[in-house]
Amino acid sequence: MRVNWNTLKLSLLLATVIGLYGFSDYRSKQREIDDIEIKFLGDNTLFVTEASVNKLLIQNYGAVKNRAKEKLVLNTIEEVIQSNDMVKKAQVYFTVDGKLVSKIVQRKxxxxxxxxxxxxxxxxxxxxxxxxxxxxxxxxxxxxxxxxxxxxxxxxxxxxxxxxxxxxxxxxxxxxxxxxxxxxxxxxxxxxxxxxxxxxxxxxxxxxxxxxxxxxxxxxxxxxxxxxxxxxxxxxxxx
Known part of the structure; x- marks a missing residue:
């Protein structure tokens, strides 16, 4: 039986890529949050402080820093921040270097x-x-x-x-x-x-x-x- 080496090579390459991606994704989820960055957007940024946001997260979600990324639900964190009466909108995401970033728009x-x-x-x-x-x-x-x-x-x-x-x-x-x-x-x-x-x-x-x-x-x-x-x-x- 004749072996199609091109097809075999392509299959091996694809399997390798999928494996590397899966390993990378697993490592990424296991990685702990190194730091939390809070950004206030717009001109109206005086009614909520970074300290009050951190306190709100701890009270309602627990400690975020040094927790594995896979244990954090971004939508839940956004809901916790938006529960503050001074917050109009919050967007939360991870960065590739292990940082949790929260962008907050305050009410006007x-x-x-x-x-x-x-x-x-x-x-x-x-x-x-x-x-x-x-x-x-x-x-x-x-x-x-x-x-x-x-x-x-x-x-x-x-x-x-x-x-x-x-x-x-x-x-x-x-x-x-x-x-x-x-x-x-x-x-x-x-x-x-x-x-x-x-x-x-x-x-x-x-x-x-x-x-x-x-x-x-x-x-x-x-x-x-x-x-x-x-x-x-x-x-x-x-x-």
Missing amino acids: PIGRIESESKFYLDDSGKNMPLSKYHSARVPIITGKITGETLEDVYVILNYVNADDFLRKNVIGIHIAEEGNYQLKFRLENFVVNLGGVDNLNEKFKNFMAFYAKATKDNSLEKYAVVSLEFNNQVVCTKI
């Missing part, structure tokens, strides 16, 4: 509620607890806090944050009642009665026109209330 507060309960409103419109590590410089929300009014506040804050001038100058929102919101500006003494969250683009367009003219006339300090509640007009009350 856009407003701070000051009522019987104190908490942040994040950029997804959800309640976010205050952090013991950092206090965010965001507009303060006061007044009648309900689920419905916070939905409206979220709409207002999104509009404010999309505009450079408003983002830098609006420091507070007071909820006088449902459907009636007042804005406080950083350098001005007057209160802006916004009314509801309808027609925000038109209301702020009218306000910016008023603000530019009043700044030019040096008359901003004369006003106590600037109302945007009425259709296509700005009604001012002097001090």
Whole structure:
């Protein structure tokens, strides 16, 4: 019987590669974690610390360092990290040199509620607890806090944050009642009665026109209330 040496060589080569791969995979799984690296992504990185993440892992998962890779379930570790109220998303993976890397995106507060309960409103419109590590410089929300009014506040804050001038100058929102919101500006003494969250683009367009003219006339300090509640007009009350 004639032997096909090319086929035999190819089969032996394939078996060798599979064997080496299996051995390498086995050794990789048996290798212990040498180090843990925690990376915070984005600009919002002050509400969770590396130490607090390590403590969270130990409390909920046990010691990670010096454990074999095969004994670690990455999805479970991600779930443990994401159980922290300050964490928006976590991605965990192994490196070839035996390191466990966790990339963490923290939640972003856009407003701070000051009522019987104190908490942040994040950029997804959800309640976010205050952090013991950092206090965010965001507009303060006061007044009648309900689920419905916070939905409206979220709409207002999104509009404010999309505009450079408003983002830098609006420091507070007071909820006088449902459907009636007042804005406080950083350098001005007057209160802006916004009314509801309808027609925000038109209301702020009218306000910016008023603000530019009043700044030019040096008359901003004369006003106590600037109302945007009425259709296509700005009604001012002097001090």
